[in-house]
Amino acid sequence: MADEKRAPSSEGSSKAGAHHTEAPAVGNHHDAAERGHTATDQFGHSLVQFDPKAEARLCRKLDLYLVPTVSLLYLFCFIDRANIGNAKIAGLEKDLGLKGYDYNALLSIFYISYILFEIPSNVMCKWIGPGWFIPAISLGFGVVSLCTAFVHNFNQAAGVRFLLGVFEAGMMPGIAYYLSRWYRRAELTFRLSLYIVMAPMAGAFGGLLASGILSLDHFGSIHGWRMIFAIEGIITVGLAIISFFTLTDRPETARWLTQEEKDLAIARVKSERVATTEVLDKMDKKKLFMGILSPVTLSTSFMFLLNNITVQGLAFFAPTIVRTIYPDKSTITQQLYTVPPYVVGGFFTLALPLVSWYLDTRQIIMILTTPLVIVGYSMFLGTTNPNARYAATFLLSSSLFAMGPLANSQVSANVVSDTARSSAIGMNVMCGNIGGLVATWSYLPWDGPNYPIGNGLNLAACSVVLLVSTATLLDERRDGRSVEEELAGMSRQEVQDLDWKHPAFRWRP
Template identity: 30%
Template structure:
């Protein structure tokens, strides 16, 4: 047989046959000859510098704004608004219903509009809501603000992730997702530091410290929104800081990477929605993602209070959250670097889940009133594990969905279900009546982490089986002399030459 192309496990175009050569494939081969390894690395560094800081800043701001209610609680929010424990819990929970429901529509809007336009709109929207939260006088007003905060924040994480997959190849994605997602762990550190500093403004113009916390962080978010339009590149083709040759090379290297295997699609069609909603990989990944979200939100909303109950003052508890989140950030990035380097996902989900379970076992076994330092150490293990798991899960799903519309829908669906379950459960399991032991919370977190651990193994088993089935189809077609390229060119990730990432 003559030679041409196929996509291997690593997502690179390799030689196979000449019978079915897309015109773009020859163009890609010609461009690839001009871009040696050093030039590609230099080009990707430029993309990193232009793309990653804006996304990281947006996600940092988003996570601070959604979780600063935990800091506000220590500054008298419940007392000033006369909130019962149940009402406070509802203010946490209400955020996640619109946050989940609007993720798929938001990703569709991201595709219909430009990412720079859509992200600017939603960031400015939640900045206004956050500012208004500082003026709330009762439970109903706070509840309404938290609802609309969820509406506007819904599109950010799936949007940032989708933008990343539009610029980087399969095994370049996770490290970049980790770079902006690590802002979530850094947000905990920044939030604690900001809460400590802004808390000193209590009494200024007659406002409590928690009011200034919401107002100043909301204004800062609006400022970020006003400039983010100019710093978020929509795609290689629209980036003015790339030459036409560089932009075309980036587009083609994605087209013939394992992401899409030369698969091209036009505008939105309902079949893409159906494909995203009926893929088993999405739902197994959602189990993992949802379990990690439960842990993430439980930790984010309750960490200041947990440390406060270890015997530290409210102010010192804010500061002591910083090392925990910083450790989570470091482990998150390190785990992602290794996952991309070894081109493997499963082990880098399973291992962090094991780390989290060890921390939770310590939390269940140790009395916090007698050994507070041991509990504080356990929180490091939990943070390191859960913050490492999200980028790997996102990258694994992204790697194994081909076609931008299917990937946008599938990933948004995973975020929708995962955040809905994660937020509603995670924000309600630390029961006031059980402090400081919180046995229900630790038991639930251990159970869902174990579920994520086992689901990682299950998905690994399924993918190995599916890849073996694809290899068998290729071998059979070669024996029969059939041209699978021509038969399967529009199948996306169902293409036999598309090898799923383990």
């Protein structure tokens, strides 16, 4: 239960030029959950105080009902995207007659549609509702993955890869946007990590699953690498159908929450959004552009672009890198060698956001993700010793994947409205996948077996992330502004439409 709490005075909040005023008290979180009510005063202070034990119980319930479904869907989303790397060393190139840069072109075609549909997909997710949209696109990419088992030439493979990008475009931003409806700013980073950790887990589990599948003689009339796409596609379709029944769109429609818990869930989110009278606002073009053009969105998206050059490069080319390090091992053994680095990556993908949750900061953790990656790629460039290069893959995976939850949480925390949040997250992930497109051309056939150009590109990308993340830590605090003077004469709707331009809003590092 929330206790009645008087709003703090404006002293020290509006900084210069503010008068000392008190906002009216809000009795409980039921009032704060109602439409037309704000849960903050004009200076951004929460008007509602929450019982920590009630919040903890609610968070445990949300974690139980929301996170497992989206995590499993994202696991197979990433597997269905990256299993082409496992299929490559199992004979895909030979069977499809791929030559020269054909394999790189297949990877690029996926990213073309993935990038084009990123922001539109997240806007559609808001319009349709994530409880329906996420299961629908999951069903779509599961069917497309299954169809990949039946392609026989480059053109057919290119067609299904393009469709795969269309359906998968909405997954990462859609889930991040979906969870932002339920969790506070500090809590969100760790919850995002609980599904984004499935990316490195897909590398580990995907390698194990591919090894197990390839050990079969056949799957129906399908043999060899085709079994990877068929079996994994069928699993995805099954999970998607189940998710239509398990994903709840928003707190108001959650049958598994009591009315008191629904009120608490809504009030908690509103208490961090200055001037917000409703958690789910109507679609608005101005707010969509506010989310995209936020300085924090733009800078974080650029860092995420650079980070994804290394993340996607590792995902697609880890099996190939392992094969160059251990060329005499069997195909199944090579698949298994890709697993341990991803297990280490999964651990740190959870650990670093957990620290971020405790400290309620993301930017400093982003800075800390870069040094080990720089060392790892320096080792790739500086030595050809197989054991040293294999050790370098552990350094890379220990830091690369944590940028996903940190970056998405950062752009979510630095806009106010639900509409701006949907476009900001979409923009961030779109830029990230431009980095994925670059990654498809970072390891070219003639650059092997040591790939100095690919490794050099990744070293440069990570070094720039370190520079940009450090520079943007010195962000604009917007102190010295008079909240009352700037808001004078504005209607409640006009104040709400200011979003991150509201004078009481502060960038959150």
